[in-house]
Amino acid sequence: MSEVAAVGTGNFESEVVQSGQPVVVDFWAEWCQPCKMLSPVLDKVAQRFTGQLKVVKCNVDENQDIAMKYGVMSIPNLIFFKNGQVVNQAVGYMNENQLAAKVDEVLSS
Numbered sequence: 891m892s893e894v895a896a897v898g899t900g901n902f903e904s905e906v907v908q909s910g911q912p913v914v915v916d917f918w919a920e921w922c923q924p925c926k927m928l929s930p931v932l933d934k935v936a937q938r939f940t941g942q943l944k945v946v947k948c949n950v951d952e953n954q955d956i957a958m959k960y961g962v963m964s965i966p967n968l969i970f971f972k973n974g975q976v977v978n979q980a981v982g983y984m985n986e987n988q989l990a991a992k993v994d995e996v997l998s999s
Contacts, residue, residue, distance in 0.1 A: 894936050897946045898953045905946060907974045912996050913944045917967040919951050924983045925966045935989050943993055970996045
């Protein structure tokens with residue numbers, strides 16, 4: 891089972907930018923209701939793509955520098971990284987099938 895790990899200033903570079911596999915970063919905050927709704931969807935997608943994709947969460951209140959660097963203005967905000975580069979982005983809640991379709995796009999690119 892793949893676990894959705896937390897990333898921040900201390901490990902963002904190693905866990906996301908230098909990752910050997912594609913990464914979905916969920917930029918979220920504790921007070922964000924759509925973020926809370928998206929959390930179980932992320933868990934399912936992480937399990938569905940175990941071994942092909944890493945799913946991590948980055949709290950924007952605790953990591954404002956990272957959020958600013960990637961232009962995160964609205965949350966939830968999913969940024970897809972491949973080979974250290976941003977290759978896709980999605981803002982707002984998505985169901986499992988919508989998110990899986992985005993992941994498939996990234997994996998096949």
